[in-house]
Amino acid sequence: MAIIHRAQLTPGKQEVVTTWLASQPWSQVSAGDTIELVGAFRFDDPAGEVGIETHVVRRADGRILQVPLTYRGAALQGTERHLVAEMEHSVLGHRWVYDATADPVYAQALASTILRGQAGAEQYLDVDGTLAPLPSSVVVHGFGDPDAAEPVITTASPSTEDTPDGGAVVTISTDGPTLAVYLTPRPAHGDEGQLTGRWDGLGDSVLLAGIV
Template identity: 50%
Template sequence: MAIIHKATLSPSKLELIADYLPKQPWFIQEGEPELVGAYRFDDPAGEVGIETHVVSAGDRIYQVPLSYRGYELAGANDWLIGTMDHSVLGKRWVYDACADPVYIKALATAILTGQKEAEQFVDGESQPRPSTVSVQGTGMLDGGLPALSASAPVSGSGVTIIDAGSLRLKVNRVVEVAVDAAVNTAAAPELHTELALTGTWEGLENPVELASVIRD
């Protein structure tokens, strides 16, 4: 469960993303980014916000996972996107979440166990707020997760690869790279051989692959 505060952010999340994207090797310099939607994972410790933004720029769709922290993440300065002032929580350090161990564990958990995005509750309200991006893992693991560790992610050809100890994760940065592999897991599970996180949003006919576990 993710708690959303009624707050003013300076700079805004989209402003941070717009400054970050042109510096990335997988971003094509075309058009200003516009938010398509977002989804969240839950940090069981309640310390780190984990929110993935899906944005459009030109004719392409990009996936930008962010983690929000109330303190600096040791050893992750190269992955710091910026800081913002949150009118409720104070100063927040915003990271490319692919370098954040809390995000890595949450992503692996969703993929391996078939978990969906976290329910979002606006602070003080009893009904969840609908997520603008719906995701679900294709795995069915009901036991313990394998041991995970964080290492520096490596990006190229529209994806980011994360070596996480016993797992290697792939995050699709350019979502259109996976459009041809769009899969309806309920109708055609045989078409999808990897364990993955699939997602959909308004206007998208079939789920697309957002991330996966790479098999050696």
């Protein structure tokens, strides 16, 4: 379960995502480009310490990109080059924002969702201490076995490569399964070992990630 607070963020998420994309060669986004936030989905951190959120955005040319981020209350040692931004959250305080593909908590959540055939986290808006259901703007689903054992991941080492269709994929090496995150989503077939997603106006689902 993901709890969303009514909060002021400085800088805001759109600024963080746009600035980060402009610094990444794979994104083909330049400083000053307009990026549309299409939606987002979340995974649960069982420990309740790390926020795990993936933003789906549209470039000016219409190409869809996904930007997985983690939000932490303390710096993640050894991942300085994967720090996306620092922000002030009016409820939670100072937050360190990371490229989630380098964060073991994200890798664990992604692998579990895929291998066990789960959906993204249910979201709730905290309204003065009362939790109100908040529909996800991007719906994701893993194709796996609900009875599969929970994977255990404590390390995550990402490597980004261009793909023949002009997109990009991150391969995450872990101490568990190897994961592929399609930064530029592709058509999905709903095969086992995949995570697919859809949102209003999309049509067919797209492939977001998979077990390599």
